Amino acid sequence: MEQRKLGTQGLEVSALGLGCMGMSDFYGTAEERDEREAIATIDRAAELGVTMLDTADMYGPFTNEQLIGKALTGRRDQYVVATKFGFERQADGSQIINGRPEHVHRACDASLQRLDIDVIDLYYQHRLDRSVPIEETVGAMAELVEAGKVRFLGLSEAGPATMRRAHAVHAISAVQSEYSLFSRDVEESVLPAMRELGIGFVAYSPLGRGILTGAVTSGTLRASDTRRRRFPRFAEGNLDANVAIASRIGDIAAEKGVTAAQLALAWLLHRGPDIVPIPGTKRRMRLEENAAAADIALEPADIAGLEAVVSPESVRGDRHWDMASIDR
Numbered sequence: 001m002e003q004r005k006l007g008t009q010g011l012e013v014s015a016l017g018l019g020c021m022g023m024s025d026f027y028g029t030a031e032e033r034d035e036r037e038a039i040a041t042i043d044r045a046a047e048l049g050v051t052m053l054d055t056a057d058m059y060g061p062f063t064n065e066q067l068i069g070k071a072l073t074g075r076r077d078q079y080v081v082a083t084k085f086g087f088e089r090q091a092d093g094s095q096i097i098n099g100r101p102e103h104v105h106r107a108c109d110a111s112l113q114r115l116d117i118d119v120i121d122l123y124y125q126h127r128l129d130r131s132v133p134i135e136e137t138v139g140a141m142a143e144l145v146e147a148g149k150v151r152f153l154g155l156s157e158a159g160p161a162t163m164r165r166a167h168a169v170h171a172i173s174a175v176q177s178e179y180s181l182f183s184r185d186v187e188e189s190v191l192p193a194m195r196e197l198g199i200g201f202v203a204y205s206p207l208g209r210g211i212l213t214g215a216v217t218s219g220t221l222r223a224s225d226t227r228r229r230r231f232p233r234f235a236e237g238n239l240d241a242n243v244a245i246a247s248r249i250g251d252i253a254a255e256k257g258v259t260a261a262q263l264a265l266a267w268l269l270h271r272g273p274d275i276v277p278i279p280g281t282k283r284r285m286r287l288e289e290n291a292a293a294a295d296i297a298l299e300p301a302d303i304a305g306l307e308a309v310v311s312p313e314s315v316r317g318d319r320h321w322d323m324a325s326i327d328r
Contacts, residue, residue, distance in 0.1 A: 001049030006200030007173030017052030019280030099129030
């Protein structure tokens with residue numbers, strides 16, 4: 001698979017990464033999770049050239065990093081491992097955001113232990129802690145690089161001003177944010193600032209949390225899927241409207257002989273060589289489908305046709321239930 005550069009510091013990753021969150025948390029029930037299949041999926045990723053693995057300490061919490069640690073045994077050099085710190089789950093199920101320097105160091109050491117590795121390739125702050133100057137948080141992250149515990153630094157859902165302040169302390173290699181045919185707000189100011197600074201972009205939820213695949217509809221969305229139901233785009237009324245848009249994308253994909261998911265990922269890959277989508281899956285079959293998107297060539301007319309079907313104004317509902325937590 002094609003390799004892409006994230007930032008100007010030397011980090012190279014596969015054009016498509018693998019989001020590992022769903023292997024351990026959020027989507028589906030505990031009974032539906034299969035550790036053996038998840039590890040087999042990570043193994044298959046390396047065979048397909050999908051070498052960037054994305055996780056975070058809050059997925060589980062902690063269990064997703066432990067799972068990846070098992071999968072890395074004996075083959076650490078085949079993967080680029082990215083993880084995040086910042087969210088802390090409380091005993092009552094709530095979360096706080098912690099960007100204090102002492103937490104940065106403590107969280108990194110814990111992640112290294114769970115992943116059973118000596119160095120984290122890409123270490124992100126998961127969300128901005130507005131009570132701590134970004135200079136202090138990134139200063140602590142830079143100390144991790146100096147100590148040899150981390151190779152490259154990243155931010156998640158960071159706005160242009162935060163990026164600039166962080167980058168002035170230590171080079172930021174990647175900014176991760178939601179980006180898809182359904183979520184294009186980053187095009188307004190985040191992508192221009194990122195490119196001005198020489199930072200790469202990692203796109204999470206590139207398939208609209210399943211809507212763009214055609215697999216999630218009001219008929220298939222289960223009552224137990226409380227994670228998706230929290231997002232405004234899955235609210236009553238919004239979901240049917242968004243599914244109708246996705247259906248039209250599916251029609252275009254069928255005409256090209258590809259799946260809707262593959263077409264949506266190919267669109268993202270054509271947005272620039274500095275963009276790396278990380279579709280999440282816990283099954284080899286879906287991974288193989290997603291990986292094939294890297295081989296799809298789109299002409300300008302194809303892209304224009306897609307963007308005519310799904311404009312930012314046509315999508316119903318905000319992309320997150322807590323937009324206040326997203327730095328702009």
